[in-house]
Amino acid sequence: MLLGVSCLASKMPSAALVHVTLNDKKHEIINFNEGGLKVLSVLVSAGIQRQKITGRVGLAKTFVLNGVASVIKGGPPQSAKVLINGEPAALDAALKEGDRIDFTPAFDGVNARAAIAEVMSDTGVFVLNGQEFKFPVSVTVDGRPVSAGDEITDNAKIEVKRSDSLAPVLAAAGVRPEELSEQTVSFDVLGARIEKKLKNCALKINGREIRDIGEAMDFIVGPGDQITFERIKPVIRAGDLVSVPGKGRDLKVKINEEEFVFPGSCGKILLNGREVAEDAEVNDGDIIRTAAGRDAEAVLVDIFRYISLEPRDTAGKRLKLLVNQQEANFTTPLSYDADVRISFE
Numbered sequence: 001m002l003l004g005v006s007c008l009a010s011k012m013p014s015a016a017l018v019h020v021t022l023n024d025k026k027h028e029i030i031n032f033n034e035g036g037l038k039v040l041s042v043l044v045s046a047g048i049q050r051q052k053i054t055g056r057v058g059l060a061k062t063f064v065l066n067g068v069a070s071v072i073k074g075g076p077p078q079s080a081k082v083l084i085n086g087e088p089a090a091l092d093a094a095l096k097e098g099d100r101i102d103f104t105p106a107f108d109g110v111n112a113r114a115a116i117a118e119v120m121s122d123t124g125v126f127v128l129n130g131q132e133f134k135f136p137v138s139v140t141v142d143g144r145p146v147s148a149g150d151e152i153t154d155n156a157k158i159e160v161k162r163s164d165s166l167a168p169v170l171a172a173a174g175v176r177p178e179e180l181s182e183q184t185v186s187f188d189v190l191g192a193r194i195e196k197k198l199k200n201c202a203l204k205i206n207g208r209e210i211r212d213i214g215e216a217m218d219f220i221v222g223p224g225d226q227i228t229f230e231r232i233k234p235v236i237r238a239g240d241l242v243s244v245p246g247k248g249r250d251l252k253v254k255i256n257e258e259e260f261v262f263p264g265s266c267g268k269i270l271l272n273g274r275e276v277a278e279d280a281e282v283n284d285g286d287i288i289r290t291a292a293g294r295d296a297e298a299v300l301v302d303i304f305r306y307i308s309l310e311p312r313d314t315a316g317k318r319l320k321l322l323v324n325q326q327e328a329n330f331t332t333p334l335s336y337d338a339d340v341r342i343s344f345e
């Protein structure tokens with residue numbers, strides 16, 4: 001070895017053997033550079049790969065988004081670190097006999113990486129009950145449906161479309177499809193089948209009330225549109241379907257010149273055969289009927305609802321009953337404006 005070095009040194013007078021330590025390992029390096037031995041020469045002589053010395057930029061990714069080609073750059077490498085005798089130094093720093101080199105390899109840059117959502121353009125927002133929400137989107141890669149959170153693959157062909165019809169827009173804000181439905185209920189009303197549509201919600205778009213929820217599902221929502229949504233419990237009451245029939249005719253009579261009235265009965269609403277008030281809730285399939293008020297009817301004995309006889313007036317006397325000046329008994333019917341006379345003889 002020494003003979004070879006001596007022969008080489010005789011042919012190249014400037015060459016010199018330099019002893020250095022690299023990461024605690026001793027190396028003998030022949031210096032052919034008149035400017036002195038460089039750190040890079042020692043690293044190469046020690047077999048350290050160029051990539052470990054300089055690092056490489058992370059791999060880029062190319063993709064096409066809605067017809068526009070784009071590139072995501074890879075990250076820059078982290079440079080190698082060199083210390084000479086404990087002091088930071090560059091790769092082209094000159095060395096001298098006995099120098100101690102501490103070398104930390106470079107790190108490659110991070111390969112390009114991004115989710116589809118990170119490269120999508122802003123689709124705008126809509127407002128539901130005062131809160132802003134992003135429009136939902138449908139995403140495909142090479143024609144295959146994917147999630148916006150999926151990572152972009154190299155050479156991917158990405159298509160992103162904003163969903164702006166009312167149903168998916170509301171779904172993106174947490175409104176369940178069944179809350180937007182309408183239900184049809186039917187009733188037997190006075191012998192006829194009656195159907196009604198009931199909404200499960202109250203909905204307004206930009207202040208305009210939506211009356212037909214089904215037809216509104218294809219409504220196109222624009223960025224900034226204001227939507228108000230309220231869940232409701234649909235209720236139909238008996239009075240929404242029928243009216244209470246009128247009261248029956250009163251029966252007015254005179255008893256010993258004093259006027260009394262027998263009232264006619266009130267009309268009724270019957271729900272499944274049971275009398276209910278107008279505000280009673282009606283359910284699908286219920287049967288609704290009405291009963292008209294009946295005219296008041298009375299016989300002579302019924303007048304004693306209004307009058308009473310004093311015992312002192314009746315002692316030892318016979319009761320005399322007259323209706324319209326005709327002698328009558330307790331079962332004699334009373335007509336309107338009947339003139340009843342009661343006396344004792």
